[in-house]
Amino acid sequence: MAKTIIEKIWEQHIVFEEQGKPDLLYIDLHLLHEVTSPQAFEGLRLNGRKVRRPDLCFATMDHNVPTRNRDTITDPVSRKQIKTLQDNCDEFGVPLAGINHPDQGIVHVIGPELGLTQPGKTIVCGDSHTSTHGAFGALAFGIGTSEVEHVLSTQTLWQSKPKTMEVRIDGKLGFGVTAKDVILAIISKFGIDMGTGYVMEYTGEAVRNLTMEERMTICNMSIEAGARAGLISPDQTTIEYLRGRRHVPEGDAFEQEADRWLALATEEGAEYDAIVSIHADEISPFVTWGTNPSMGSGIAEHVPSAADYEKQSDKDALKQALAYMHLEEGMPLSSIAIQHVFIGSCTNARLGDLRAASKIIRGKKVHPSVTAIVVPGSETVKRAAEQEGLDQVFLKAGFEWRETGCSMCLAMNEDSVPAGERCASTSNRNFEGRQGAGSMTHLVSPVMAAAAAIEGHLTDVRNYMEEAVASV
Ligand SMILES: CC(C)[C@H](C(=O)O)[C@@H](O)C(=O)O
Numbered sequence: 001m002a003k004t005i006i007e008k009i010w011e012q013h014i015v016f017e018e019q020g021k022p023d024l025l026y027i028d029l030h031l032l033h034e035v036t037s038p039q040a041f042e043g044l045r046l047n048g049r050k051v052r053r054p055d056l057c058f059a060t061m062d063h064n065v066p067t068r069n070r071d072t073i074t075d076p077v078s079r080k081q082i083k084t085l086q087d088n089c090d091e092f093g094v095p096l097a098g099i100n101h102p103d104q105g106i107v108h109v110i111g112p113e114l115g116l117t118q119p120g121k122t123i124v125c126g127d128s129h130t131s132t133h134g135a136f137g138a139l140a141f142g143i144g145t146s147e148v149e150h151v152l153s154t155q156t157l158w159q160s161k162p163k164t165m166e167v168r169i170d171g172k173l174g175f176g177v178t179a180k181d182v183i184l185a186i187i188s189k190f191g192i193d194m195g196t197g198y199v200m201e202y203t204g205e206a207v208r209n210l211t212m213e214e215r216m217t218i219c220n221m222s223i224e225a226g227a228r229a230g231l232i233s234p235d236q237t238t239i240e241y242l243r244g245r246r247h248v249p250e251g252d253a254f255e256q257e258a259d260r261w262l263a264l265a266t267e268e269g270a271e272y273d274a275i276v277s278i279h280a281d282e283i284s285p286f287v288t289w290g291t292n293p294s295m296g297s298g299i300a301e302h303v304p305s306a307a308d309y310e311k312q313s314d315k316d317a318l319k320q321a322l323a324y325m326h327l328e329e330g331m332p333l334s335s336i337a338i339q340h341v342f343i344g345s346c347t348n349a350r351l352g353d354l355r356a357a358s359k360i361i362r363g364k365k366v367h368p369s370v371t372a373i374v375v376p377g378s379e380t381v382k383r384a385a386e387q388e389g390l391d392q393v394f395l396k397a398g399f400e401w402r403e404t405g406c407s408m409c410l411a412m413n414e415d416s417v418p419a420g421e422r423c424a425s426t427s428n429r430n431f432e433g434r435q436g437a438g439s440m441t442h443l444v445s446p447v448m449a450a451a452a453a454i455e456g457h458l459t460d461v462r463n464y465m466e467e468a469v470a471s472v
């Protein structure tokens with residue numbers, strides 16, 4: 001019987017199964033960061049255990065690292081978490097890209113970059129956005145700290161078999177429409193619970209045409225759609241991205257792996273437990289106006305009104321979100337003034353994202369009432385961008401060019417949005433207080449963030465792009 005990639009990877013990793021109980025899965029790659037690992041290592045120490053396969057682990061520091069001055073970590077909790085990870089990795093022999101390491105970066109950016117993320121692997125990390133790695137056709141999901149301890153000591157994990165969902169994106173994406181708009185549009189159309197209990201596989205013409213970086217943006221936000229994980233079957237784009245990366249085999253061995261990877265793809269006629277679809281024509285540059293990622297619309301639209309909803313619970317949710325966001329029902333989205341722009345995070349801080357944003361701002365100036373920062377996703381991204389002169393484009397326009405890390409995505413370090421101020425952000429979460437107590441977040445793509453930085457309010461990037469095209 002034809003199978004989905006999800007079933008194939010699952011079956012290949014079962015170590016132990018018993019009817020009606022979760023399966024014990026082998027884990028091929030365990031990524032770690034400083035926030036969710038301290039108690040797990042402490043648990044090992046208390047029980048006199050070792051890390052079973054340090055060679056299948058890789059750690060980095062990302063959530064707490066300062067993006068201005070690497071040598072001064074002012075927050076005592078941040079300082080402690082960073083020191084603790086360093087000590088734990090030293091003690092247990094876990095490879096680490098520490099704060100000043102040339103490979104350091106956001107865990108979900110560096111895994112793929114180093115070629116650690118590969119098709120067919122089971123990948124876990126004590127972090128919900130581990131779904132990012134699914135872009136490669138890996139089964140990648142976030143786990144809790146007690147599970148981190150379990151994986152450290154056994155290299156296995158108990159997991160209930162998920163249901164499968166096909167999320168099909170037909171057609172070709174329009175002018176100015178990016179991967180970020182695709183995933184925001186999907187979550188807006190089907191809701192934040194659409195994926196509960198499922199692993200979602202993104203399919204369709206629009207997906208096949210995306211680069212690996214763009215696929216990562218989509219898979220990254222699977223968790224915001226409630227899914228356990230999200231993935232994309234490997235194809236030639238996947239293979240070409242991985243060729244030559246540090247942790248993949250070389251020469252003939254690579255070609256053999258490539259054949260094995262391609263054979264994992266979902267087979268023609270395989271059945272999913274659920275199917276949803278969206279057409280590329282339905283998707284325009286998106287922006288969120290509310291306090292969860294489903295509360296968003298195309299930039300040409302308006303903040304919804306209570307009258308637009310039938311259910312009282314939806315009307316109430318709208319009112320609550322708008323009260324927090326200090327927005328009025330029915331106002332045009334493009335009239336919303338912003339004071340901050342954040343181009344960063346594991347969703348949208350890769351080289352392609354920075355390139356795209358830089359094209360919008362080249363030769364322009366950040367609006368005087370806006371503070372705009374670029375936080376590259378990794379040291380590797382930062383170096384590559386600097387080599388192309390992108391840092392100079394951003395700096396000339398009035399952006400700050402920072403060191404790498406999670407930064408303003410969740411404001412665990414000193415980068416935060418002050419209470420009562422608004423940020424156009426390329427990150428993935430817009431919950432109340434996410435970017436700082438009382439801060440207001442509008443999730444957008446990198447090009448939309450760049451255009452907002454120039455205008456001082458949310459704006460349709462397509463106008464900018466038309467101008468850029470016309471000036472050629
Ligand atoms: C700190 C970490 C546990 C958290 C997550 O799991 O997602 C963070 O990365 C986030 O994005 O909120």
Ligand code: SF4
Pocket residue numbers: 062063106108127129345346347405406409410427428
């Ligand atoms: S960049 Fe944001 S979403 Fe990604 S891992 Fe860091 S805090 Fe989480």
